[in-house]
Amino acid sequence: MHVQDMIDRQTSTATGAMQLRTDEKFGNEQMMCVLSGYWSLVSFWEDVRKKPLEVQCADACNKEAHAKCVATWEKRWNSAVGWKRILGHNSADVLALLACLRDQLSGDDELREGVAPACRLAGLKALNDKLEHTREHLVDYFLAVYEGTAC
């Protein structure tokens, strides 16, 4: 919430550089936590964006056929992360981004055609699990160590 608020209050110079405007209710140490949270959430999303989740080979599939599942899954993932709906979210808004990616892939026809049904469901479940796991551990992204003291 504070990260989102900070994003909303930023302004840019004439050259396009962002001028960091902090909320006066935060001291430097708290601000460090908010900034470190922002940084680590953006880094997290960059990793997700670049590296599609692994899609496990379901029992109903087999090793040879699964190569096609993996290729299609990765192709559609790489395409979906560049779609307008995803790009409309701030990169630090990882819960919304993961949910959006899950929804986009759930409704993707090429994924439905190119991936064995059980493998597709396994991949979508893995993505949903990642979303839930991230939601549960969101606070971990804000644990900065500032001059030796954790916040």
Ligand SMILES: [Zn+2]
């Ligand atoms: Zn498969």
